[in-house]
Amino acid sequence: MKRIGILAAFVFALAFAGGDQLVVAYQGGAVTLDPHLRNETTTLSWQHHIFETPFFFDVKGNVVPVLARSIENTDPNTWVLKIKSGVKFHDGSTMTAEDVAFSITRAATHEKSQMKGYVGKVIEAKAVDAETVVIKTKVPDPLLPAHLDHAAVIPKAYLDKVGEEGFQKHPIGTGPYKFVEWLNADHLTLERFEDYWGPKPDFAKVLLKNIPQGATRVAGLLSGEIDIAEKVLPQDFARVERSGRAVVKQTPGVRIIYVAMDYWREYGSEGLPEGAKNPFLDPAARKAVYMAIDAEAIVAKIMGGAATVAQQFLAPVHEGYSPKIKRFPYDPEGARKILEGLGYGDQDGDGWLELPTKDGGRVPFELRIDAPNDRYLNDAQIAQAMASMLRKVGIKASVNAVPKKVFFPNMTKGHFTLYMAGWGSMDSINTMLSMFHSKDPEGLYGRFNRQRYHNPKVDALIEKAAQTFDPAERDRILQQAMEIAMLEDVAYIPLHYENVIAGVAKGVEFAPRPDEYLHAFEAKKQ
Numbered sequence: 001m002k003r004i005g006i007l008a009a010f011v012f013a014l015a016f017a018g019g020d021q022l023v024v025a026y027q028g029g030a031v032t033l034d035p036h037l038r039n040e041t042t043t044l045s046w047q048h049h050i051f052e053t054p055f056f057f058d059v060k061g062n063v064v065p066v067l068a069r070s071i072e073n074t075d076p077n078t079w080v081l082k083i084k085s086g087v088k089f090h091d092g093s094t095m096t097a098e099d100v101a102f103s104i105t106r107a108a109t110h111e112k113s114q115m116k117g118y119v120g121k122v123i124e125a126k127a128v129d130a131e132t133v134v135i136k137t138k139v140p141d142p143l144l145p146a147h148l149d150h151a152a153v154i155p156k157a158y159l160d161k162v163g164e165e166g167f168q169k170h171p172i173g174t175g176p177y178k179f180v181e182w183l184n185a186d187h188l189t190l191e192r193f194e195d196y197w198g199p200k201p202d203f204a205k206v207l208l209k210n211i212p213q214g215a216t217r218v219a220g221l222l223s224g225e226i227d228i229a230e231k232v233l234p235q236d237f238a239r240v241e242r243s244g245r246a247v248v249k250q251t252p253g254v255r256i257i258y259v260a261m262d263y264w265r266e267y268g269s270e271g272l273p274e275g276a277k278n279p280f281l282d283p284a285a286r287k288a289v290y291m292a293i294d295a296e297a298i299v300a301k302i303m304g305g306a307a308t309v310a311q312q313f314l315a316p317v318h319e320g321y322s323p324k325i326k327r328f329p330y331d332p333e334g335a336r337k338i339l340e341g342l343g344y345g346d347q348d349g350d351g352w353l354e355l356p357t358k359d360g361g362r363v364p365f366e367l368r369i370d371a372p373n374d375r376y377l378n379d380a381q382i383a384q385a386m387a388s389m390l391r392k393v394g395i396k397a398s399v400n401a402v403p404k405k406v407f408f409p410n411m412t413k414g415h416f417t418l419y420m421a422g423w424g425s426m427d428s429i430n431t432m433l434s435m436f437h438s439k440d441p442e443g444l445y446g447r448f449n450r451q452r453y454h455n456p457k458v459d460a461l462i463e464k465a466a467q468t469f470d471p472a473e474r475d476r477i478l479q480q481a482m483e484i485a486m487l488e489d490v491a492y493i494p495l496h497y498e499n500v501i502a503g504v505a506k507g508v509e510f511a512p513r514p515d516e517y518l519h520a521f522e523a524k525k526q
Helices: 041-047 097-109 144-150 156-169 214-223 234-243 283-292 295-302 332-344 379-391 404-412 428-435 456-466 471-488
Strands: 021-026 055-057 063-065 068-075 078-083 122-129 132-137 177-183 187-192 205-210 228-230 246-261 307-309 354-356 362-364 366-372 396-402 418-423 493-505
Touching: 021 041, 021 214, 055 144, 063 068, 063 144, 068 144, 078 097, 078 144, 097 122, 097 132, 097 156, 214 228, 214 234, 214 493, 234 246, 234 493, 246 283, 246 379, 283 332, 283 379, 283 493, 295 307, 295 379, 295 493, 332 354, 366 379, 366 404, 379 396, 379 418, 396 404, 404 418, 428 456, 428 471, 456 471
Parallel strands: 021 205, 021 228, 366 396, 366 418
Antiparallel strands: 055 063, 068 078, 078 132, 122 132, 177 187, 187 205, 228 493, 246 418, 246 493, 307 493, 354 362
């Protein structure tokens, strides 16, 4: 399958030579191997090889049982979960209902859990026999089976024995691969779990590599060092296809690339001149920036067509996608007129719009665009293109593109005025609760609503939808919330939905998933 040797700045272990090993290159690596602490696609992709959940989404967006055998909603706040029998953990112990109940509770209550947006409504998960868990929620949660896709099952006895630090060093789950070695900045080594309850994966050994540079991933793919390379850049498609050694596979994805703006500070917003008034408290100013950005040009020129222009935050496959929502037209002249009408006109004649200051003065409308440079397809280039577009309407825009390990903590702390990022989920309710609902003290709502968008009407609609069992009614309610947020409030500026792209070596059969999870156990030998 591969020739192992030295490639650019990394060396693959000689132990991974031969036809029964698979090397997969990711743009990033896992931040943690504790499956309840980090809700991030690459981290979860790596973890899914080791851990499994009661339910999961298939590639068509259907919720399917994994470790669950069945689930029944006995009253609005109670679910009875039956688990599969005979499932083994990697240490040889048998998974029981107690392990499942413990794992759900831990995902819902651990102080560092990022899974609370999914299972935070759970107030009790109790094993009533070896294969039955009764789950109680504080409010009705009609999508609990879907939300359990973020409640990975771990062995309670093992965690109690080794502690959280020991678990991180040697994690144990029920997945198709078991842990061998993790160097978190570089790679995760796995071997097939021969006692796996389900179909065994084709490859006996797997090496998951963290290779941030797209050019290095492609070079490894074409030299035979790598079997699957995620996020091949559009500018490299032709080279891969001409090589005869690999092909580019892509599928439409559900990840939206979006722009968010400071929704709460009148003064002191960190991407504006010191003392300047924040214009983005006004939806008209947010709409003006929206109109200044040519999303079609970004898709055509920067993404090479490997994306679809977004009309709204949710993708067309999602519950809650509203056909009434269309993009505001690209209109730079109209955008400038709106900003001038709001009092931000160019008074000194230098061509730049101006912002009033707290002390009664005026300063140039300088705006820093924050973005990652190693998380999304051509992310830094997209930010640079937006800056150029905003400069054309009189906003003196600049770009601060940094690695994701710096970017996301800074955005969470509010160190921005306007930033570009992405969001991907198959779960509309989770998207609305996480991105559109205002923040709450318990951390159940608005967990990723970094710009602090808030509208009581939208909050109420989201909460109502989250407790509605009828799918058609839930869809209608979510559409109403999305229409208010996108058309009236301009809560976000949608740019595009990324295609999910992978370079695949000859001799390997693999298809990307719309949710962007990249699983070695889904690869087959040709």
